[in-house]
Amino acid sequence: MSYATTYRQLQPLLIACSLAAAVVTPAAYAQTAAAPVTAPVAASSLAPGVIAKVNNVAITDAQLQRAIQQSGLPDSPNLRAALKNQLISRELFRQDAEKTHAYDNRPEVKQAVQEAKDAAITQLYLRDVIKPAAVTEQQVRAQFDSIVASLGDKEYKSRLIQVGDAAAAADVLTKLKAGADFAQLAQQASLAQNKVRGGELDWISFKTPAQEGHTQNLPLPIAQALTALPAGGVTSTPVNWNNTYFILKLEQVRPTQVPKYDDVKAVLRQQQEAAALEKATVSVVSGLVKKAKIEQ
Template identity: 50%
Template sequence: MIANFTRMAVAVAAVIGLQLAHAATVNGVAIPDATIADGLRAAQLPDTPQAREAVKQQLIARELFRQEAAKDKALERRPDVQALIADARNQILTQAWLKDHIKPAPVTDAEVRARYDGIVASLGDKEFKARVIELADDAAASAALSRIKAGEDFGNVAQQLSLAPSKAAGGAMDWISFKVPVQEGKTQNLPLVIAQAIASLPEGAVTPAPVALGDRRYVIKVDAVRPTQIPSFETAAPGIRQALQAQALERATLSLVTGLLSKAKITQ
């Protein structure tokens, strides 16, 4: 009797657990609760009842579409559909193969610390918050500078005239620090003449004349200057590790491609 009761309790618990694990069924096909959780993460939505319901309804609709498509036996035989299936299959296999064969070297704590120390050593006493307008030639640069000198907002001129990607932000750059006097190769990847111009300007000032770099001209303003803010190692380490991991992945990928190219017969 006790054994029968135990078996019954286990069976009931299993059924209840199965029902809880399935958020919905569509013509007998279960949509697990875990799939909804995955959908929330993929969409970067908060785990709220409203968001869960929205994702569930999307999954129900997708399953209905899938079932209807599966009923159309001629669909899979269409050449365009066959080509898409083949392409999807190739992509899945390629990604799986790459995952198995690209093995970047692990990033060590010592490497993260060394990169942090190197960055800190490259910084100057001050850091600058600057804006830059990139222009095509002397005439455009002179026109932009004249508008700024006449009192027009630097950011507005940048948004209207700059050729740089930062135009949408009014030419604003991130805070940057480098040792002064500025030396080539020690400018945090800024062109030397741009770094020199930034370092020479007091807070709030604009370059009196456009700065020439190749065939482009630059008008620069320094919005603010402050003592260099150095984040702690603990704060900076995750970002540094991520950057080093990306570099390791790039090296491993390049090594794999180089090896494949050396064995391949390619005609162009």
């Protein structure tokens, strides 16, 4: 596992473990919205940035904003009301639990506090030391131009069934010849992750004849088999690649649809920024590893 992969796996955990985070799931949101806090409160003027007080303990707008962000739901008055109620309820729970003095020294509480502290420290450290290179408009445009230059005049829409051996491939072909539906058979027999979509692949375009390294990451034998099929055709023999067998169906062929630069530049920029972040992260981790004593 690469250092960059490890960082990507840890990063959501670091964010989610923030001490002040108030996470709400859609189900919890619905429950909270249906059962608002209705306890009477004394009329008072709240300080700027404070949305509520529970026995003189302030709940801030910053806490609410974090809760909205963590929820992953669209911001709305209903969501804000539900999350505000949840924050109030959570503070009521905390205060009542604290009165008993039965929880402060429990091992699981101490461990949770330490883990949250470690996560917050690590998150801030990563923010301070990992400095990815800025992505320029020229870099984004260059990537777009490179992608467009790699496209062929046609693009292909296909489905794929991946099996582990020649016997399984022969069985799939026999069932297809007997009239089995390709998509349903892919869901039943394929080993590929896209089996849930009936083996469907995205539209893909590359110059023909297909050459190694110029097939948009599609394995060369598969790309070659794909371009040899007529629309609606299925490979008569399985394609053997990397000790795995593939049966292909070419569903459609059309002239290549080249998107406008303005429609895709945001996505391309995000890709380059992610790559820059990964590169910067690997650099930091590599430097730390060189100075550390790690036993496994």
